[in-house]
Amino acid sequence: MNKEIRIFSPGTVANVSCGFDVLGFCLDTVGDEMVVRISSEKGIRITKIEGFDLPFETHKNVAGVSAQALIADLKPDCGFEIEIYKFIKPGSGIGSSAASAAGSVFAINELMGKPYTKTELTRFAMKGEALASQSEHADNLAPALFGGFTLVKSLCPLEILKLPIPDELYATIIHPQIEIKTAEARAILPKSVPLHDAITQWSNLGSLVHALHNGDYELLQRSLHDSIVEPYRSKLIPHFEDIKLATLASGALGIGISGSGPSIFALSKGEKTAKEVEDAMRKVYTKTAIQFETYVSKINSKGIKIIEA
Amino acid sequence: MNKEIRIFSPGTVANVSCGFDVLGFCLDTVGDEMVVRISSEKGIRITKIEGFDLPFETHKNVAGVSAQALIADLKPDCGFEIEIYKFIKPGSGIGSSAASAAGSVFAINELMGKPYTKTELTRFAMKGEALASQSEHADNLAPALFGGFTLVKSLCPLEILKLPIPDELYATIIHPQIEIKTAEARAILPKSVPLHDAITQWSNLGSLVHALHNGDYELLQRSLHDSIVEPYRSKLIPHFEDIKLATLASGALGIGISGSGPSIFALSKGEKTAKEVEDAMRKVYTKTAIQFETYVSKINSKGIKIIEA
CATH class of the missing domain: 3.30.230.10 (Ribosomal Protein S5; domain 2)
Structure with a gap:
């Protein structure tokens, strides 16, 4: 055998x-x-x-x-x-x-x-x-x-x-080589959240599922917001806001923290945009002392x- | 003119x-x-x-x-x-x-x-x-x-x-003739909710949107849960829990409070089930002194x- x-x-x-x-x-x-x-x-x-x-x-x-x-x-x-x-x-x-x-x-x-x-x-x-x-x-x-x-x-x-996923959906990832302890990423989360923010979150998730079914990239873009966790966990990732601004300016549909970090993901329509988003991410981290890696990938x-x- | x-x-x-x-x-x-x-x-x-x-x-x-x-x-x-x-x-x-x-x-x-x-x-x-x-x-x-x-x-x-809506989706409504003041229905809501419950809620809403797209009644049934608001507002509606039990036992996919009440809605697959659900609702309220009306309707x-x- x-x-x-x-x-x-x-x-x-x-x-x-x-x-x-x-x-x-x-x-x-x-x-x-x-x-x-x-x-x-x-x-x-x-x-x-x-x-x-x-x-x-x-x-x-x-x-x-x-x-x-x-x-x-x-x-x-x-x-x-x-x-x-x-x-x-x-x-x-x-x-x-x-x-x-x-x-x-x-x-x-x-x-x-x-x-x-x-x-x-x-x-x-x-x-x-x-x-x-x-x-x-x-x-x-x-x-x-x-x-x-x-x-x-x-x-x-x-x-x-x-x-379902639309055909041209690509992810760009930047992995800053820093350590985030899972325990810390968990401890930083609030035990309860404002009802108003929770409603925004489930409205966005409902919209996102609808957008995936309809292959609607614009709605996907309007749905990719995290009003609950990102405000807390993004503080653990240096230059998160700079990455976010640069990424969205380069045409990404949305960005977020991958898992509990430190990687950040962006979603884009098409490989070309995903690579421009990668360039934008690299530019932000190149100015820092932090080592990093980036990836561009079609959704598998x-x-x-x-x-x- | x-x-x-x-x-x-x-x-x-x-x-x-x-x-x-x-x-x-x-x-x-x-x-x-x-x-x-x-x-x-x-x-x-x-x-x-x-x-x-x-x-x-x-x-x-x-x-x-x-x-x-x-x-x-x-x-x-x-x-x-x-x-x-x-x-x-x-x-x-x-x-x-x-x-x-x-x-x-x-x-x-x-x-x-x-x-x-x-x-x-x-x-x-x-x-x-x-x-x-x-x-x-x-x-x-x-x-x-x-x-x-x-x-x-x-x-x-x-x-x-x-x-999108599946073809055979019907609603049953019972309207108990009681008054719920909107101000009271609002005041009873918590200002913040446990993160764990909020996650359950957006998971269910995402599933529900997916179920509507796929015409998946079983998933619809597993998604029609409200872990946030119903526990509070159902207290304002007499016999809500009895209605819920009777309705689900009659084959409804799920039930909930319509708007801020006092009406209760149930969703069912097919008119036959929706009418059985109506009978079940009527039986619960017939035993009480509360006047009520019921309706069965295809989703319009x-x-x-x-x-x-």
Whole structure:
């Protein structure tokens, strides 16, 4: 038995603007690769990690933990070796742990003849995600596994809605190389919010879903506002307001904090605008002492992809 | 000049569940009739009111005030006589004042060759609505003028989105003949809400918009929850919880308070279920000393209709 599969497990953006805690989307040009191989020895073994320094112990590795959750349910008559080629920097805010957690269960599911739905895979992957973020959430897992834009309608029971995406939607990401502690990003959030702001937020999310269905970029632009979380969390990201001004002036439909940061995402109509937005973002950070990386990506409508089966 | 038009101006449901303050829909079997007639004498005159005791003075009548807002802009070389045949009881919570305010401007616009868009008509009608409710809002005006389900994305600038509706969607309404003072219904609302509940609310509204686009009744059912306002305002409506239990047991997709009450609406798939829901509602209130009326209506996809031109 040496059947194996090589996959591309993409980066993802969660907490998309007015869809804080529920809306995410999937990237196409930034992501990890993983090779998963059936072995006669039962259990999960991480046999190779490249790119970043992550634990090989299965129970300490998010890809290992999610894979173990799957095999605890499936009880297959074999085991799996996992190689991780990590390109998404942990802590970047574009779903590094989710790519690992989702990738391993996606690959095992493929190797075993797809016994599980994507929602079931998300549930296993949440166990891995919990190791990284101390809470079971599906914000990044859902877009990684389903592709496109996803709305996590509820966690219990887990229900994920895949929303339609217009053809020419592109994301631009800037990842300032600073550390934002998840605990701090959480602590900074208010426990309660003005009813008036909450109404604005759900009005915008309703409009955004309508805009995605209608492929209405202008409405998308008018809906991409976060009146609740951004005012708090943007303070943790140096030059956020400058980035916002420069990005919108370059034609972006809207911008927001990716996950809990520090990455910032912008959405644009067309690759040309997305690249101009990238230039505008780079100009702002080039003037600072902060290291950064940028990416431009079409919205990935498929999610995790098989490179080689 | 004796050109005239007779219209049906429908009742409407605002504050639809998770879409508090933004989402409304239009009824088809309950509404007022109005006759508007061009006269050589300039200005607006209310010449007949039947059904309920409402003021004839133009500046004290919502239909008059909205009509005056329109002619102040249009400056036509004629005036208008308005007859109001009122069937929607004022204070019922199903858009009685909105039917009057929207009806007069709709009719004048038709008579003058449609110089205004529906959004512009809504803006004029808001002046009339403000007379009735002491605040300019479009919650009931939007569904009355646009028909179907509407999302008032913003008031300033005024932006109304018309959402698609599935074919077999019916509403059942029960109107308990009690008075809820708008001021009390407002005062009972919290100024701020837990972030967790707000997230649930916008998740449900996003899902509801998705469900309307996909004609997905089951998702509609899972989305029709109001975690923010209903817990407060339902206390003002006797036996609300009994109605809710009985209604859902009869197969309704969901229920909620219509506007700020006292009417309660339920949504169902198909007329048969909507009528069973009506029976269930009637059974609950028949046991009490409270007078009530009930209605079953298909969702009205057109809004105000011309009966005779």
